[in-house]
Amino acid sequence: xxxxxxANTNAxxxxxxxxxxxxxxxxxTIVGDDIRIIGSVLREILxxxxxxxxxxxxxxxxxxxxxxQAFSKAFKRPLQISRSALRLVKSKxxxxxxxxxxxxxPRLKMATFPLGAKAIPNPVxxxxxxxxxxxxxxxxxxxxxxxxxxxxxxQSFESLIRRLSRTQYFYxxxxxxxxxxxxxxxxxxxxxxxxxxxxxxxSHAKGGEGTEEGNIELHFSAKAAKLKLSRKRIxxxxxxxxxxxxxxxxxxxxxxxxxx
Amino acid sequence: xxxxxxANTNAxxxxxxxxxxxxxxxxxTIVGDDIRIIGSVLREILxxxxxxxxxxxxxxxxxxxxxxQAFSKAFKRPLQISRSALRLVKSKxxxxxxxxxxxxxPRLKMATFPLGAKAIPNPVxxxxxxxxxxxxxxxxxxxxxxxxxxxxxxQSFESLIRRLSRTQYFYxxxxxxxxxxxxxxxxxxxxxxxxxxxxxxxSHAKGGEGTEEGNIELHFSAKAAKLKLSRKRIxxxxxxxxxxxxxxxxxxxxxxxxxx
Numbered sequence: 001x002x003x004x005x006x007a008n009t010n011a012x013x014x015x016x017x018x019x020x021x022x023x024x025x026x027x028x029t030i031v032g033d034d035i036r037i038i039g040s041v042l043r044e045i046l047x048x049x050x051x052x053x054x055x056x057x058x059x060x061x062x063x064x065x066x067x068x069q070a071f072s073k074a075f076k077r078p079l080q081i082s083r084s085a086l087r088l089v090k091s092k093x094x095x096x097x098x099x100x101x102x103x104x105x106p107r108l109k110m111a112t113f114p115l116g117a118k119a120i121p122n123p124v125x126x127x128x129x130x131x132x133x134x135x136x137x138x139x140x141x142x143x144x145x146x147x148x149x150x151x152x153x154x155q156s157f158e159s160l161i162r163r164l165s166r167t168q169y170f171y172x173x174x175x176x177x178x179x180x181x182x183x184x185x186x187x188x189x190x191x192x193x194x195x196x197x198x199x200x201x202x203s204h205a206k207g208g209e210g211t212e213e214g215n216i217e218l219h220f221s222a223k224a225a226k227l228k229l230s231r232k233r234i235x236x237x238x239x240x241x242x243x244x245x246x247x248x249x250x251x252x253x254x255x256x257x258x259x260x
Numbered sequence: 261x262x263x264x265x266x267a268n269t270n271a272x273x274x275x276x277x278x279x280x281x282x283x284x285x286x287x288x289t290i291v292g293d294d295i296r297i298i299g300s301v302l303r304e305i306l307x308x309x310x311x312x313x314x315x316x317x318x319x320x321x322x323x324x325x326x327x328x329q330a331f332s333k334a335f336k337r338p339l340q341i342s343r344s345a346l347r348l349v350k351s352k353x354x355x356x357x358x359x360x361x362x363x364x365x366p367r368l369k370m371a372t373f374p375l376g377a378k379a380i381p382n383p384v385x386x387x388x389x390x391x392x393x394x395x396x397x398x399x400x401x402x403x404x405x406x407x408x409x410x411x412x413x414x415q416s417f418e419s420l421i422r423r424l425s426r427t428q429y430f431y432x433x434x435x436x437x438x439x440x441x442x443x444x445x446x447x448x449x450x451x452x453x454x455x456x457x458x459x460x461x462x463s464h465a466k467g468g469e470g471t472e473e474g475n476i477e478l479h480f481s482a483k484a485a486k487l488k489l490s491r492k493r494i495x496x497x498x499x500x501x502x503x504x505x506x507x508x509x510x511x512x513x514x515x516x517x518x519x520x
Contacts, residue, residue, distance in 0.1 A: 001272075001275070001288075002275050002279075002284075002285040002286070002287075002288065003275060003276065003279040003285070003430075003432070003481065004272045004273065004274070004275035004276025004277070004278075004279060004285075005276070005432075005479065006272075006464075007267060007268075007269070007272050008267075008268055008271070008272070009267070011268070011290070012261075012264045012266075012267050012268070013264065014264070015261070015262050015263060015264035016263065016264025016265070017264070018264075019262075019263040019264060024262075025262040025263070025264075026262070026291070026292065026297070027262075027289065027290065027291050027297070028261075028262065028289070028290040029287065029288070029289050029290075030271070030287065030288040030289075031286070031287050032286065033462070037286070037287070044304070060442055060463070060465065061442050061443040061446045062442060062445070062446045062449055062463045063446070063449065063450055063453070064461075064462050064463065096441075104443060104446075104447075105446075105447075106442075106443040106444075106446035106447065107443045109446075110443075125465065126441075126442075126443070145464075145465050145466075147467075170263075172263070172265075181356075181386075182320055182321050182322060182366075182386075183321040183364060183366040183367045183370075183386070184366075185322070186321045186322045186323070186365075186366035186369075187364075187365075187366065189322055189323065190323055193323070201324075202293070202322075202324050203320070203322045203324065204266075204405075205320065205385065205405050206405075207407075219265065221263065
C-alpha cells in the first residue's frame, strides 16, 4: 500500500460500515511490514484510548505477515500456539486439500498468538482473526484480504459496534452546486450550520473552479438517537441552503443545484 | 474519508510517485477536520523526524478547512496574511470572475498562513499550497482536490524528492501463481529472499484459497543505485522462484504461473 500499488479499500469499507452502525472513526494509519513500526502504532493507540481498534493484514503464513509478532512485542505477551486457532487452521486444510494437511511451520504460524488472544473463525480464508484487550482497548485483528475481512466483520463484530455506539443513527445526503465558487458558498454553509445544530456540511470542489465543468459537492450529515430525527435535520438544512442559494443571485436566476 | 464516502486516492497517488522517484513512504495517517487531532499528528511527525511530511486537504475557503490553523497552533506560529499568497489568490479571482474579485473573509482565509510559511502557486485551483520547516522536517502542505495536488506536486516537488532520495531506483514486477497455497509458497519466498539480497517479495492472496479462481500474487520489488541493477536482481529472483515452483510439483506438472 505504501508503494501505491494497492488502494486502501479496507479502510474505506470499514469506515463506511462503522459510520452506518453509529460508530465514529477517528483515525486511520497505514504502515509497512515492520514489527517495530507496527508496535509503535499499537502503543500510540493505547495512549489515545479508543473503545475499539481494528487492524487489517499481516495474519498469513508468509514472512511479511508480522502483525501478531508486533502485538507480542509491543504488549509484552509471549507468542504461543493457540489451541482453538490450531483447530480452525487444521479443519480448513482438511477441507481444501486432500492428503496435504501437514502442519508445516508456515501453517503453525497462523495459529501462533500473543498470550491471551482469542481466535475468531474465518469463513472465507485460512488465517483466523484475533481479538485481544489491552488497557481497556478492544483490538480486532482482521486479515487483509477484503472478502475475508468483510465476512468476519459482518459475522462477528457488527453487533458489538452497534451496541457500543449506543444506537446513534447516521443520515447523509449531497447537493451539487454549479455556477458558484466555494468562497461564495462558505458564508452560507456557516449560516446553515449555525441555524441547524447537529448538521455537518462539508464542501468538496470538483473539476476546475470557475470553469464550465467545475462544481461543488455539499455533503450534509447528521447523527441522532433516532434515524427520523437525523433525517429531519438534514431536510431542514437542505431547505435553508436552497433559500440562501436562491437569494445569492442578484438577477433571480437560481444557481444550478441538484442531487448527485 | 473517515465516513467511507471518499477513497484515499491522494495517498495512493503520492505513494506511487514518491516510490518511483526513489523515496520511501513510511506512514500514512488520515484524520478528520479537527484542529486538536491534526495538531497532535503534526507533533508526532516531529518526533519521528522524516525528511519530508506531506499533508493534503484543508486549505480551502470553508470552515471545515483547518489545516493551517492546526499548523499554527501545533507549532506556535501565529497566523497572518501572507503577501505572496494574497497576490496568488487575487490574480486567480481576477482570471475566473469578472467584477466579483472582492477579498471576502473566506478568500482572505486562503492567504492566512502560519508565520514563516511560504506560498506555492496552484496552477489548477485557487488555494495556494504551502511549505514550512519545523525542527528539520520539511512540510509540504497540498490541497485535497486531486487535480490540484497532482499538478502542484509535479511542478514544485518532484525534483526535490528525487534529489533527497539520492537517486535510488525502484523496479517491480508480479508473478501470479495458481494451484499452490500461500502456506506452500512461504518457504520458497524465504529461500529466494535469502539467496538474492535486496529483493522484497510480498504475497497477496486473491479469490478464495484452494478454489478454482483462487490465486496468489507474488510482488517482487528492489531498489538500487542503478535502475539496471534493481532490474537484474528482480530477474534473478523470478528465475529462482520459477525453478522452485517447478520442483514443488511431485509429478512434474509445473504449477500454473504467469505475469498479470
